[in-house]
Structure formats: C-alpha cells, structure tokens
Amino acid sequence: MSHNSFGHLFRFTTFGESHGPAIGCVVDGCPPGIPLTEADIQGDLDRRKPGQSKFVTQRQEPDKVRILSGVFQDERMPAQVTTGTPIALLIENMDQRSKDYGDIRDKFRPGHADYTYWAKYGLRDYRGGGRQSARETACRVAAGAVARKVLNQLYGQVAIRAAMIQMGTQTIDRTRWDWDEVSRNPFNSPDPGIVNQWADYLEGIRKNGSSIGAIIEVVAEGVPAGLGAPIYGKLDADIASAMMSINAVKGVEIGAGMGAATLTGEENADEMRNGPDGKPQFLSNQAGGVLGGISTGQPVVVRFSVKPTSSILNPRKTIDIAGNETEIFTKGRHDPCVGIRAVPVAEAMMACVLADHALRHRAQNDFPSPLAGEGGAPRA
Numbered sequence: 001m002s003h004n005s006f007g008h009l010f011r012f013t014t015f016g017e018s019h020g021p022a023i024g025c026v027v028d029g030c031p032p033g034i035p036l037t038e039a040d041i042q043g044d045l046d047r048r049k050p051g052q053s054k055f056v057t058q059r060q061e062p063d064k065v066r067i068l069s070g071v072f073q074d075e076r077m078p079a080q081v082t083t084g085t086p087i088a089l090l091i092e093n094m095d096q097r098s099k100d101y102g103d104i105r106d107k108f109r110p111g112h113a114d115y116t117y118w119a120k121y122g123l124r125d126y127r128g129g130g131r132q133s134a135r136e137t138a139c140r141v142a143a144g145a146v147a148r149k150v151l152n153q154l155y156g157q158v159a160i161r162a163a164m165i166q167m168g169t170q171t172i173d174r175t176r177w178d179w180d181e182v183s184r185n186p187f188n189s190p191d192p193g194i195v196n197q198w199a200d201y202l203e204g205i206r207k208n209g210s211s212i213g214a215i216i217e218v219v220a221e222g223v224p225a226g227l228g229a230p231i232y233g234k235l236d237a238d239i240a241s242a243m244m245s246i247n248a249v250k251g252v253e254i255g256a257g258m259g260a261a262t263l264t265g266e267e268n269a270d271e272m273r274n275g276p277d278g279k280p281q282f283l284s285n286q287a288g289g290v291l292g293g294i295s296t297g298q299p300v301v302v303r304f305s306v307k308p309t310s311s312i313l314n315p316r317k318t319i320d321i322a323g324n325e326t327e328i329f330t331k332g333r334h335d336p337c338v339g340i341r342a343v344p345v346a347e348a349m350m351a352c353v354l355a356d357h358a359l360r361h362r363a364q365n366d367f368p369s370p371l372a373g374e375g376g377a378p379r380a
C-alpha cells in the first residue's frame with residue numbers, strides 16, 4: 001500500500017528524503033548477464049544533477065552512485081554483469097541546508113504537497129520537502145540507466161531522448177530541431193536559435209523572484225512492434241502514468257495528443273505501405289507509436305507539461321497547521337524552471353516502462369505462432 005515501487009517484471013523501489021543521509025533504489029527483475037558498471041549509470045545522473053548552470057537550483061550534489069548488489073565479475077568474465085538478483089543503488093546527500101526550511105515547519109507552501117502530506121500522514125519531514133522533493137527523481141534516473149541496458153541488450157540500439165520544447169509562452173522552432181544541441185545548452189533545448197531568448201526570459205523571471213512552467217517531449221526510437229498490451233496494460237496508459245508520476249507534471253499527451261481533437265479521420269489515421277526492409281511503413285505518426293495499447297514500431301512520442309516551480313521569493317497567502325491565516329515566501333535554493341532538469345527524468349521513466357513491457361511481452365509471447373508460416377506473425 002505504500003506505493004514506492006514502479007513496474008511489474010522490471011521493477012524498482014526508491015527510498016530516501018531530500019535532507020536524509022542518502023537516497024537510492026532497488027531494481028528488481030533485471031535479467032542476468034547484462035554488463036553494468038557505475039559508469040553506465042553516472043552519465044545520466046550527471047545530466048540531472050543540480051548546480052550545473054545559473055538556470056537551475058544551486059544545491060551542489062555530486063550524485064555519485066554506488067552499486068551495492070546484483071552485479072558480479074570473476075576471471076571468466078570480461079566485464080561486470082548483472083546476476084538477476086536485486087540491484088541496490090545508493091546516492092549520498094551531501095549538500096543539505098536544513099536551516100533554510102525552519103520557517104515552513106508549521107506553514108503550508110502553496111503549490112507544494114505540504115498540506116496533503118499533513119492531511120494524509122499527520123506529520124511531515126519539511127526539510128527540503130522531505131519525500132515530496134524531486135531529489136527522489138535521481139533514483140528514477142539511476143533505475144532508468146539499468147532499463148536502457150536491458151532494452152539495448154534485447155533490441156540493439158533503442159534511442160530514448162527528451163528535450164524541452166517550450167518554456168512559458170516561448171516555443172521552439174521545430175524546423176531547427178537538432179538532437180545534438182540538447183546537451184550543448186543549459187536548457188536541454190533542441191533548437192539552438194531559441195537559447196539566448198530563453199536565457200533572457202528566464203533571467204527576468206528569476207530576478208522577479210518568480211518561476212515558469214515548460215513542456216518536455218520524449219521520443220523512443222528502435223522500439224519494436226508488439227510491446228504493450230490491450231485494455232488494462234496499454235503501453236500508452238503506462239507511459240502516461242509514468243510521466244504523470246514525475247514531480248510537477250500536470251498534463252501528458254501521446255502523438256497528436258490533445259491536437260487529435262481537431263483532426264479529420266484522413267489526417268489522423270496513419271496510412272501504411274511496405275517499407276524497404278519488408279516491414280510495414282507508416283506514412284505519418286499521429287498515433288505516437290502506439291495503437292490499441294501496443295507499439296507499432298514507429299517512434300513512441302510523448303509530451304508533458306510541468307507547472308512553474310512553487311517555491312518563489314514573492315510572498316503568497318497561506319495558513320499554518322493551527323489554522324491561522326498567514327503569508328509565506330520561500331527561501332532556499334530552487335529551480336526557476338523545473339522543466340530543464342525533468343528532461344533526463346523523463347527519459348528514465350520511458351526506459352523503465354519500455355523495459356518492463358519488453359520483459360512482460362517475452363514472458364507471455366515467447367512461443368511459436370501457429371501462423372508463423374503464413375506470412376509470419378512478426379513479433380518483438
């Protein structure tokens with residue numbers, strides 16, 4: 001009932017609070033024999049870690065991961081590999097500043113989960129938001145790195161990439177989309193042309209003591225047709241749930257998403273032809289790579305919005321735990337636009353959903369089809 005675990009066959013459980021000694025996760029269900037070292041995980045954690053530019057929180061966390069279990073190597077093996085047993089991953093908290101949060105012990109911060117945690121549990125660790133803090137998302141990124149290894153082992157290269165495509169009212173020019181740009185600018189933008197504009201925009205918002213929301217797009221390429229399940233195990237439903245579980249996410253769409261409401265049947269249904277490799281080729285991708293809850297083999301395309309950071313310097317009306325009306329403004333170190341650091345988290349959640357569905361697919365469908373000789377029942 002405590003809901004700190006995600007996934008079915010590829011399953012991870014996270015633990016830890018923002019200002020506790022450490023955070024971490026246990027990844028269970030990872031198949032044996034997959035090469036895995038701390039370096040495989042560290043790269044993704046480095047992309048999420050705080051303090052990397054003036055546009056993110058200045059908390060300084062090295063976010064160094066340690067693998068505590070579930071891997072092994074001896075002289076017969078060229079590399080350290082997973083053993084099929086639980087993989088425990090630990091990240092120490094190094095830069096807590098709990099005194100910043102003394103003021104909010106008894107006050108509920110608007111937009112935060114202070115009131116709801118209080119209503120549910122009757123007490124809360126208010127230091128840095130405790131368990132509600134997005135510090136927990138580092139654990140998801142670590143689990144996601146393991147998920148990527150599983151996917152690549154099964155299907156060759158599965159590219160899971162995300163980018164920030166809108167900050168506040170300012171949207172990228174999609175004709176300038178360049179994935180290589182994402183790692184070159186502090187906003188994870190795929191559009192180099194918008195970077196200076198976003199810098200001025202966010203700097204203005206930050207100087208005014210405020211914050212702003214954003215939209216992230218996640219694309220998974222190399223996903224074979226056949227992952228997912230009908231009705232209650234839909235791939236798109238699981239992806240939407242995974243993205244919605246990320247802190248601050250308020251809206252999720254797949255493929256044409258909300259825009260599908262304005263399309264005609266001709267515009268929306270993705271027409272099919274035979275591709276050069278003998279596999280079906282779709283002439284568009286309004287479906288976002290999922291039909292009937294099952295992957296089509298096209299890129300899986302997801303977008304989500306994050307709300308503006310709730311911790312802002314400008315005073316807001318609130319109440320305290322005794323029911324007194326009061327005001328609050330937030331000290332401490334915060335992301336003025338949480339969308340920036342949500343990018344690697346989104347990739348990780350996509351990887352975990354796909355790895356889970358890949359293992360679930362194999363568990364049910366790794367049997368010969370009776371129609372195998374009849375044009376083949378193509379299977380992932």
Ligand SMILES: Cc1cc2nc3c(=O)[nH]c(=O)nc-3n(C[C@H](O)[C@H](O)[C@H](O)COP(=O)(O)O)c2cc1C
Binds near residue numbers: 113129132247
């Ligand atoms: C990567 C990331 C970093 C975040 N950093 C902050 C932050 O510095 N300050 C803040 O108020 N909220 C931050 N948030 C959002 C809060 O964690 C979140 O809004 C809060 O816990 C309430 O949960 P909810 O918005 O999901 O309802 C961040 C979210 C993400 C994904």
